[in-house]
Amino acid sequence: MQIKDTGEVFHGRDGENLLKVLGQSGKGTVTSGCRSGGCGICKLRIISGRYRCGNMSVAHVTDEDRHTGLVLACRVFIESDLVVETVSTACFRMACRSSPDRQP
Numbered sequence: 001m002q003i004k005d006t007g008e009v010f011h012g013r014d015g016e017n018l019l020k021v022l023g024q025s026g027k028g029t030v031t032s033g034c035r036s037g038g039c040g041i042c043k044l045r046i047i048s049g050r051y052r053c054g055n056m057s058v059a060h061v062t063d064e065d066r067h068t069g070l071v072l073a074c075r076v077f078i079e080s081d082l083v084v085e086t087v088s089t090a091c092f093r094m095a096c097r098s099s100p101d102r103q104p
């Protein structure tokens with residue numbers, strides 16, 4: 001799995017939760033909230049790859065959003081290699097720290 005913005009690579013197995021994989025990377029801290037699809041803080045876009053989704057709050061991800069790959073990482077289960085793109089700097093502090101372009 002790769003974060004497109006930073007080029008960082010993460011390793012997970014089929015069926016694993018995307019937010020958990022990102023959080024266990026050892027590369028930094030992934031900010032998360034409810035971990036149940038309700039707060040929206042872990043929103044990201046999946047650029048490519050196969051995955052399945054659990055229930056997500058439509059207040060944070062609409063059906064239209066899902067068709068464009070916008071998801072809540074805590075409700076995504078990976079089924080293949082994924083390429084993801086950050087949409088919430090709060091979620092991927094570690095990605096932002098490692099990318100000079102995104103430093104505050």
Ligand code: FES
Binds near residue numbers: 035038039041
């Ligand atoms: S951590 Fe709350 S929606 Fe993912």
